[in-house]
Amino acid sequence: MRKKELAQIAVEALEKLYPDAICSLDYKDAFQLLISTRLSAQCTDARVNLVTPQLFERFPDAKSMGEADVSEVEQLIKSCGLYKTKAKDLVGIGKMLTEQYGGVVPDTIEELTKLPGVGRKTANLVCGDIYKKSAVVADTHFIRLCNRLGFVNTTDPFKVEMEMRKILPPEKSNDFCHRAVLFGRDICTARKAFCERCPINDKCPKKIKKK
Numbered sequence: 001m002r003k004k005e006l007a008q009i010a011v012e013a014l015e016k017l018y019p020d021a022i023c024s025l026d027y028k029d030a031f032q033l034l035i036s037t038r039l040s041a042q043c044t045d046a047r048v049n050l051v052t053p054q055l056f057e058r059f060p061d062a063k064s065m066g067e068a069d070v071s072e073v074e075q076l077i078k079s080c081g082l083y084k085t086k087a088k089d090l091v092g093i094g095k096m097l098t099e100q101y102g103g104v105v106p107d108t109i110e111e112l113t114k115l116p117g118v119g120r121k122t123a124n125l126v127c128g129d130i131y132k133k134s135a136v137v138a139d140t141h142f143i144r145l146c147n148r149l150g151f152v153n154t155t156d157p158f159k160v161e162m163e164m165r166k167i168l169p170p171e172k173s174n175d176f177c178h179r180a181v182l183f184g185r186d187i188c189t190a191r192k193a194f195c196e197r198c199p200i201n202d203k204c205p206k207k208i209k210k211k
Helices: 003-017 030-039 045-058 062-066 070-080 083-101 120-129 140-148 157-167 173-186 205-210
Strands: none
Touching: 003 157, 003 173, 030 045, 030 062, 030 083, 030 120, 045 070, 062 083, 070 083, 120 157, 120 173, 140 157, 140 173
16 A cells, blocks of 8 residues: 555545544744643643643743743743753744844745754644644654554654654644644554554554464
């Protein structure tokens, strides 16, 4: 079976399994999603969602974040881990958005990745969820799923993103990434693949190899 054909089967199967393709981070606008995603590095989304309400109450926009004292931001996000680096990045993001983008979050990966601490995963998420552009968010669950299904043979996020852009339907790619996260947490987990519960079990190369 060709990769594009299998990708279409996977897209349709996960659409049925998870009708609501939603981001697990809580946010109200582009700025909040950008900041929340930066905080989520090596931290659970659940933990980030506990931290951000107080953070955004104190610093609701790019201007206020850019004027923040880094030490205060550190205290607010301390439980997220790597808080010193993240706090410095958040203030830097606020300053750069204010000074170079008029306080508006950019809508391209190229511009977003110029911001402090913002990589392609974060940029893709913002472009897909906020600006409704074709996006491939190569997080750990997505990378694991793509390898197990034989779409890629690499754990390099950039290579996975580039390969999957060729395979996934552009209009479905962003939602598929969200569904892959849910699928990776529920069924195709890092510790064990619960193949008996998988809707694409009979098409999975990893399953075939076990026979």
